Amino acid sequence: MVVGRFDSDWFPPAEHMTLDPTIFHGAVAVPPMARRHDAAATFDAAQNDRIFRHIAAGGITRFMYGGNAFLYHASLSDFDAMAEWLSQYAAQYLVIPSIGPTFGHALEEAAMLARLPFSCAMLLPCTDPRDAAGLEAGVKRLADTAGKPLVIYIKDEANFGSDKEKGLDAIGRLIDSGEAVLVKYAVIRKDPADDHYLSSLLQRIDRSRVISGIGERPAISHMRDWGLRGFTTGSVSIAPDMSRLIWEACNRGDFNTAAGLRDHFLPLEDLRDAWGPSVVLHHAVELAGIAETGPIVPFLSPLSADRQQQLRPVAQALLEMNLAHR
Numbered sequence: 001m002v003v004g005r006f007d008s009d010w011f012p013p014a015e016h017m018t019l020d021p022t023i024f025h026g027a028v029a030v031p032p033m034a035r036r037h038d039a040a041a042t043f044d045a046a047q048n049d050r051i052f053r054h055i056a057a058g059g060i061t062r063f064m065y066g067g068n069a070f071l072y073h074a075s076l077s078d079f080d081a082m083a084e085w086l087s088q089y090a091a092q093y094l095v096i097p098s099i100g101p102t103f104g105h106a107l108e109e110a111a112m113l114a115r116l117p118f119s120c121a122m123l124l125p126c127t128d129p130r131d132a133a134g135l136e137a138g139v140k141r142l143a144d145t146a147g148k149p150l151v152i153y154i155k156d157e158a159n160f161g162s163d164k165e166k167g168l169d170a171i172g173r174l175i176d177s178g179e180a181v182l183v184k185y186a187v188i189r190k191d192p193a194d195d196h197y198l199s200s201l202l203q204r205i206d207r208s209r210v211i212s213g214i215g216e217r218p219a220i221s222h223m224r225d226w227g228l229r230g231f232t233t234g235s236v237s238i239a240p241d242m243s244r245l246i247w248e249a250c251n252r253g254d255f256n257t258a259a260g261l262r263d264h265f266l267p268l269e270d271l272r273d274a275w276g277p278s279v280v281l282h283h284a285v286e287l288a289g290i291a292e293t294g295p296i297v298p299f300l301s302p303l304s305a306d307r308q309q310q311l312r313p314v315a316q317a318l319l320e321m322n323l324a325h326r
Contacts, residue, residue, distance in 0.1 A: 019119060019149060019181045021208040023094055025229035027247040028062040028211065029055045029236045032282040033069035033082060035294035043081040050291035051237060052089065058240025058322070063089070064184075066098035066122055066153070068234045068278045070297050079109050087116040096151060100124040103138050110146035120181055122151035125159040132166040136174060143179040150174075151182045153213065157197050164197065172204030184232060185222070186213030192221035202226070215277075216246060216265045220258050223250040234272070234281045235265050238288050238315060239322035264321050267314045275307060276300070283308055284315035 034047035052063070065071060065082060074082070082097065089095050097113065100106035101124040113121055123139065143149050152171055154160070160167025174180035183205065189195050201210065212222035212231035219231035229251070236243035242261050249258035272280040279296060283303050286293045296302045303311065 019178075021182070021206070022229075023119075024062065024182050024211055025208075025251075026062050027060055027236060027240075027243040028064050028094075028230055028232040029060050029240070029243075030064050030066055030068045030232045030234050031055060031237045032234075032278070032285055032293055033065065033071075034291055035297070037294055041295045041297055043078055043085065044292075044294060045081075045085045047291045047293065048082075048085060051285060051293075054290050055236055055240045056093070058236070058242075058326070059244045060236060060240045061092075062094045062096075062230075064096040064098070064122060064151075064232060066124060068237075068281050069098075070278060070282075070300070071098045072101060072124055073297050073299060076105075076108055076112075080112055083109075083112060083116055083118075087118065090117045090119075094119065096120055096122050098122040098124050098153075099142065099146075101126040102128060103142075106138075106142055107145060110142045113146045113148065118148060120149050120151055121146055122153055122184065125153050125155045127156075127159075130161055132161040132163060132170040135160055135167070136170040139174050140177075140179050149179055149181040151184055152180050153184045153186065154201075155186045155213075157187060165200070168197075168200055168204055171201065175205045175209055181209065183210045184213035185210050185228075186232075188214060189218070192218040193225040195226075198226060215269060215272075216243065216262045217269055219246065220250060220255055220262060223247075224255050234277060235268055235284075235318070237281060237285050238268070238290065238318050239265065241325045242322050245325060261325075264318060268318055271311055271314060275303060279303060280311060284311055287312040288315040288319040290319070 031051050034044040035041040036044045086095050086097055099109040099121050139150055157164050160170060187197060207227045208229060210228055212219045212228050215233050215235060222228045233243050246258045246261045279300055282293050282296060285291055
């Protein structure tokens with residue numbers, strides 16, 4: 001079922017897809033996950049459909065469910081419900097569920113994904129004891145269990161072990177072997193144009209296999225200064241047309257237009273940085289009237305009533321600006 005217009009560089013259905021890196025080149029939505037107001041805060045398919053359809057209506061065709069969906073804290077039953085629901089869109093959209101972050105949890109989730117038509121899955125970054133060789137072996141086993149390659153998510157230079165060079169070497173081998181197909185790069189820098197670690201990564205893998213992973217704020221620098229071809233975004237959940245237009249402007253080299261569009265995201269991004277990116281986004285989608293996102297799961301807590309009152313006009317203003325660009 002098609003629920004939105006497609007990007008001009010659309011790709012074939014997942015079951016016929018070869019994982020050419022260009023399928024990842026675009027604005028990639030990283031939405032929240034809506035939950036019911038019941039004792040177990042169970043997955044709410046109807047409200048998640050509303051979020052998905054709102055984003056797709058803005059021309060977004062790439063979706064990644066991970067940190068903003070609180071999958072770090074998801075039970076296996078939560079994950080199974082999410083994956084089953086998301087699989088209905090796999091024939092028309094690039095949809096990527098996330099597994100992990102612990103190996104045992106990821107292995108059981110990978111087995112669940114083996115029967116579903118996703119082209120790949122993302123491995124959430126682990127902060128538990130780990131090293132480069134162990135992670136490389138783990139990614140190989142997870143990819144084999146899932147029957148599909150993985151996206152590697154880097155949020156910190158130590159995500160692939162304390163020896164950074166060995167970690168980068170391992171990532172390079174995983175990309176070369178096809179067991180990993182993409183790196184979502186999300187190491188925060190004061191100046192995204194000055195990043196030795198990213199430079200070292202790009203010496204090992206082709207930049208077509210790396211996308212910016214920190215939303216609209218650094219996306220322009222990552223595309224202009226590093227030649228990356230896509231970026232992930234949570235705020236696309238409110239303003240999908242504008243996120244797409246930022247990517248299109250960057251893709252044609254019109255970075256001034258991209259920067260002007262990005263300015264509209266900064267009030268929301270500032271609150272996300274101050275109060276917690278995933279929690280603020282979860283509330284913002286509901287406060288903008290897009291869908292009822294429901295409760296926040298432990299180990300996180302909801303925003304206070306006062307903060308929600310501050311957030312409401314910011315979220316609504318971004319939605320209104322987005323509709324003006326539709």
